[in-house]
Structure formats: structure tokens, C-alpha cells
Amino acid sequence: MALELLKSAAIPQAVRVYPSLLRSRLYAIVGLALLLIVVIILTTAVGSTDIPLATLRDAFLSKIPFLNIQQAWANSVETIIFQIRLPRLILAGLVGAALAVAGTAYQGLFRNPLADPYLIGVAQGAALGAVIGFLLPATWQTASIPLLAFLGAVLAVAFVYFIARVGKTLPMTTLILAGVALGAFLSAISYYLMIASADKLHGIISWLLGTFSMASWWQVAMVTPYIFSGITIIWLHARALNVMQLDEDQAQQLGINVEQVKLILLAAATLITAAAVCFCGIIGFVGIIIPHAVRLVWGPDHRFLLPLATLSGATFLILADAAARTLLAPTEIPIGIITAFLGAPFFLYLLRQKKRAIF
């Protein structure tokens, strides 16, 4: 009965086309996934040594059992592809996806277009943790910097959460203000420590601007569980995020357990952001412009916004990292500089193209 109703010619175009509109957004997800694969392949090929695509293809195929493809390329090429570039690409993709999804979730939760994953103290907490890590003996640093950065990020948000909590509710404005205040306090400590240890300044600033130059499979293995589970949890709450774009009273009156959803999304977004920054530093701009760019092109429905932001964030950061390691090779540009330098003009272009409400 319902099906026939929707097919009837009396139904306005807008209602009849809605399912096909959803399908077209689904195609966009498939399209972006394919684009991501292409970008991964192409950026594996470029770098200090360019690798011919045919070699790259054979190198990948040789990993598939039973094809029996003989290695016709140097061992150094094998190392560059599988031990240097691939882990680095995958890590950049994971971090880009995490920051974009966390940014989308924060913007949705706070109903604020200025929100980004670093809004409530993650960045400043991670930075202080990393700075302390840099001050520890050099032999500990590979482990201590990411561990302390991760802990700093999570503890900062946990602290802000308990400050802002009133009884059983969490007023979002108080949360932002508490986050900004704690962030300033933690930054003050970080800056003091940086100035007091001038010899480590270069390393610290490179870390703060973000870099994937130390990426390894081990790092990929460490962050993947957090980022995958966090992103999945956020995806599952896409409908709730849509309804929460009304306000909290309306969301409750539509059956959403608002306080529970807020807590779950905050925890998930914080964990994936902490995992994203702990190895590669505070990469700016991805978490704020990718959600907006995706929203501008495909609309505000989080069921599509979140997967599209995941794929766009990954693609964007892989490309930015490729630029970071090739533009001034052999010198590496900190990736935070690239994301802002390439991302900002593109975003301004999008704003100019669509001169309507953006949020």
C-alpha cells in the first residue's frame, strides 16, 4: 500500500525523488571510496624515488599468494613501498578520517560551525603531554611522546567533562568554556616548558605542526583499534546527531536520550582524536574544513555526512602528506602548514560557490 502511494503521480516530485536522492548520496560514498584507492596507489608511486606504476602493480600482486610473481625490482624499492610509504599513507589516511569524523561529530553535538576536534582541550592536553615526553631522556621518547600525548588529550577532556557536568546533565556551553579555560592553562605550561628547554624547541614545534615522517606499521597497529571502533560508534549515532540539530528539548521529545548520546559521542570523538594526534602531532584544519566542505556539497544528513567525511578526510590528508614530502624534497614541510595552505583556499572557493547558509 505504502509503495503504491509513493509511486502515484499525485505525489509531488520532492517526495517521490527522496529515495533516489539517498541513492545518489550512496553513489557518492562509493565514488569517494574508489577515489581514495586511486590516491593511495598514486601517492605510493611518488616521492624521493618515483616508482613506475607497472613495478608498483607487480609489487602489490606479488603479495597475493599463488600468483607467483617474481621480484624484478630492487630490495630498496620493496622497502620503500612496503616499509616506508604504505604505513605512512595508511597512518595519514586513518588520522585524516579520524579528525574529519571527530570534527563532524563535535560540530553536530555543539550545533556550532566553529567547533573542531580540538575545541575542548584535546590539542592542548596532547601538546603538554608531548612536550613533557620531549623533555624525558631521548631513549624513552619513541614511546613516551605518543603515550603522554594520548594521556594528556584524554585527561584534559575528562577533566573538562567533570567540571562542566551539573547533576545528570551536561550543558554544552559550560563544556566549551571549561575547555577553552583549561586549554589556555595547559598551553601556558607547555610554552613555559618549551622556552625553558630551548635545545628541544625545533623538535617540539615540528611535532606541534604535525608530521608523518616517523610513521611505521607499529603505529598503524596501535591507532587502528581506537580509530575504527570510535568511527563506527559515531556512524551508528548518525540519526541521533541529525535529530540533535534541533535542540535538546526537541530531541528528547522525539525520543532521543540526549545525555546518553552526548556522553557516547564525546567519548568516541575524544578517543579517536587522541589516537590521531598522539603519533603525528596537532594537525590543524582537517577537522574543521572537511566537515564543512562535505556538508556544502552533499547536505547536512549525518548518515551520509559521516561516511563522506571519513573518506574525504583520509583522501585529503594522504594528498597533503604527499605534498609535504615531495614539494621541497628532501626537506619535509610540516603537514599542518600544508593542510592550511592548500585547504584554506579550496574552502574559500567552496564558500564563494555556494552563497547560501552553510550550517
Added chain:
Amino acid sequence: MLTLRLQHVSLGYGKRTVLNDISFQTMPGEMLGIIGPNGSGKSTLIKGISHVITPSAGHIFLDGLNVAGTSRTKLARLIAVVPQNPPLPELFTAFEMVLMGRTPHLGLFRYETEKDYAIAYRAMQLTNTLQLAQRRIGELSGGERQRITIARALAQEPMAILLDEPTAHLDINYQIETLDLARKLCKEQKLIVVTTLHDLNLAAQYCDRLVMLSNGKIHSEGTPQNVINVQAIKEVYGADVYVYPHPLNNLPTTFVAPNRKGANHQKQ
């Protein structure tokens, strides 16, 4: 018989009590109006019935079910609210907004089916909003948003609809249109409709029964003829008015006259 029943309900925010010992009941097909001056607790009552705030005393029952002990999802399938001037995300289309009314039937993780589209379609048909379906919320007028919000409430397929000042900030044509619609839904769809109103004349014209709040308590309740009179309005609002029967239907109609004594004094 399906009823909405309040028993000695007290409501407030934190330690501040806004409403004290409120009792009344209503049933499908009866349009119930809540009137009273600013700050008398009209909106608080709507929030209490929809369990955005929990009563500090007393109970609210819908169809024998205690509202405070019911899960949000289940409650949203029974009671829909049309808030006063609600903030709505501008980028969603009107159709998407109405579909949000299906949320309590879908839970968090299921997608809409053809059935949900059909229900949203019927809700828009009833509220005369189909032509707006593809427009973005940000492009709609106040009256159109109001009707979309009512369509969203209908898409919840509730037993009761609570309207909070549905005519505030609307031009007179939209005031009539909105209340005509509310009354039609009440009578034809056999819904419980509770609406707060600050305009006494609209309240008298559209509601079958009125509850007049004053200082957090019920001052009086009954038919418009029983509730709206010169003495009650003096007591509750502290205003001197004139009440005459409406020329078409004899319902009590309130007239104001400016207090010109001061001006006259100056002239003399």
C-alpha cells in the same frame, strides 16, 4: 477511555517550583487551552507532560501509563510537542524535517522504509505543506515552519499533541490557519490536543475547555464562558478589560481600552 490525566503535579527547575498541585484531565476530541499571564508556568506544563522535566510531586498519566516512568522512545510515540518558535537546522529540507518525526518508531539504527515516507507524506498533506517538501528550512517563513513542525508532530503518530504558543510571532492569517489545523486534527484524527495560548480571544474561539493558571496554581477551569470574565482577568492578569459575547457565536471576547485618565488630567 484514553485520557491525559494530571494528579497533584508540581513542576520546577532545580529547587525553584513553578507549578504547584496541578490536576486536570482531558480526552481525545477535546481541545484544551492553557491560559495565564507570562511566567505563570504554561511552557513548564508542556515540558512536564512531555517529560523534558520530571515532576517533583504528583503523577502524569497518559492512557494509564505514568509518563515519568516511560522510556523516551515509547513516550515520543505517544506524545508529540510543537514547541514555541523552535530552533530548526536550516540546511535540512522540509521533508527531511517531517521525517525526523519518525525517529521514535525507528530507534537509533534503522533507516526509514516506504511506510515512513508514506506517513510523512500524509502528515504533510494534512498540514498543507507538500509544496514545501523540497525547500530548505532556512528558506521558509515563520508560518511555514510552524506547519512543518506540526507535520513532524503528526508523523510521530501520537495520541496527544502539545502545542506551546502556536500563534506567537505569527500574523493573524497564520494564527487562524494554525489553530484551524489544530482543531481539525483534534476533531477528525481524535487526538488529545493541549495548547498554551496567551491570546484570550483565540483561546475562547478555539478551545472547548480552558485551564487558567495564576502564580503556579490553577485559578479556574471550564468552558470559555465559565473561565473568561472581567473579574477573573482582573484577578489573574491585574488588567481592567471588557468582556462581551462574540457577535457570531456568543463566546466571551475580551476588549481592552487604554487607560486615558493620565492624559485627561494633563489636558485639564
